[in-house]
Amino acid sequence: MTTLDQPTATAPNPVTSGDRPVRRELGVANALSHGFLLLWGLLTVLPLLWMFISSFKTNGEILADPWGLPGALHLDNWARAWTGAHIGRYFLNSLVVVTGSVSLTMLMGATAAYVFARYEFRGRQVVYYLFVGGLMFPVFLALVPLFFVVRNAGLFNTWLGLILVYAAYSLPFTVFFLTAFFRTLPTSVAEAALVDGCGHFRLFFRVMLPMARPGMISVAIFNFLSHWNQFLLPQVLLQGDASKWMLAQGLFALSVSQGYAGDYARLFAGLSIAVLPVLAVYVAFQRQVQAGLTAGQLK
Template identity: 55%
Template sequence: MSAVTERALAPRAAAPTRRGPSGERAVAVGSHTVLGIWSLLVLLPFAWTLVSSFKTTREIFASPFSLPQEWRFENYVNAWRTAGIGSYFLNSVVVVVCALALTMVMGAMSAYVLARFSFRGRTVLRYLVVAGLTFPVFLAVVPLFFILRQVGVLNTLPGLILSYATYAYPFTVFFLMSFFEELPGEVAEAASIDGASEWRTFFQVMLPMAGPGLAAVAILNFVGLWNQYLLPVVLNSDRDNYVLTQGLGAFASSSGYDVDFGALFAGAVMTILPVLVVYLVFQRRLQGAVAAGGLK
């Protein structure tokens, strides 16, 4: 057989497949365009609020989109002291931190039991948790009002803490159940063989393993509780116990047409900053939880 024939009969190497660069480029450009537009929709109002917090009321109405002629840092002092934002801020921190700690502990324990143990009524309880997510909060404020009044904690910070924790409880349980279900059962069995009780196994072994899920749900709960407005308006009419969202609303409406909009925007910035700080500090935890959930 000649060399020409051998070359003709020899198997040809598969030609390298080429990916369509135009399709990938179109997807990349489209996704970046959508993300860019969304970023502008989020950043521009915040930047406008931040710049307006250093203006006078006259400057805000005369030239709302220009830089201030003089950066008035005293707007933040007026908002903190005169408008009472300082005391409202402290109340919000106390209520949100205590409610977050309570709902994370109780929610994690409930999610662990519903995910790892088999008992009669387990399926019904899981459905009740899902039903709690679909129940609108405005339908629960009237029963909550009468319950808190009967218990004696209406118009108090402990009453708000209990209401906030109850509000965030279904989401916490629903979110954490999937994390506890995917944890390896061999670890819990090994801890049990070593003599660890169920409480010790949960707090020292299983709970740290669900760290990414705990961090993610804590961040989401913090944002939701910090921005909560309906519950404190209905359940807390004592001005000394106002939270930050209530205080800003009362400050905007109490002055009638003579509102210090510079101080009002300064108060709005002080309301937004804690949420941004919490997200920037724990964003890696949140991304890790999302990645872990995608792998599961």
């Protein structure tokens, strides 16, 4: 590599002699590093690509030649998955529930966080730590009682129940993150607005909330993906009526029925339907998505 062309004369000191082998090693490592990076890239993409390509093949083609390309584009697989296996309906169900749950989470999370960040009152710390303490508890522990809490409230097998539960379990992180975010906003703007006779509510919705937009977007993306990908809660709280299922449940059912029917193409089409929109949104907004999710990690 070009590193070997470096003029050694520019460094006329004893280090020079030891310098060359090191640089050669870096050159070799360079080629190696590209190799490893490419390998991992392939490992990531290949299963997804295979799924996508297989979704256009006939079942015969999938069994006879798993690595081959489809002879013709069999779009009927997608139709069978979309309508026959109701993936289309589940997709819309998930969209409705997650829209509701993310909106509710953001509204409740932002209002609570704003109070914690900006108002002094007795017991504030206690209530704040009550919320943030929830970060430490695994959902698993609550699963059995939660099932009965939801059932006794008449919310078992309802979307409303699922929306409320999603929102409740997302509050710890949302409140924690947004409280920190509201604290970073300058107080002078709020004080000026109050002096000008702006009410507390107006101040929040007209001034503070717009100022908190970057933080809100990060948390909203984080919550959207975690609600959209949720499987455990719908499986426990939305067991009955298959027409109300979430996408994850529908895909699972599709995979189970595929075991009996042997309709691999339909399963791959169903998975592709679920993957493509998410990947498209991710690629379009990847900077925000990566920021939102890594912010989630660094809480």
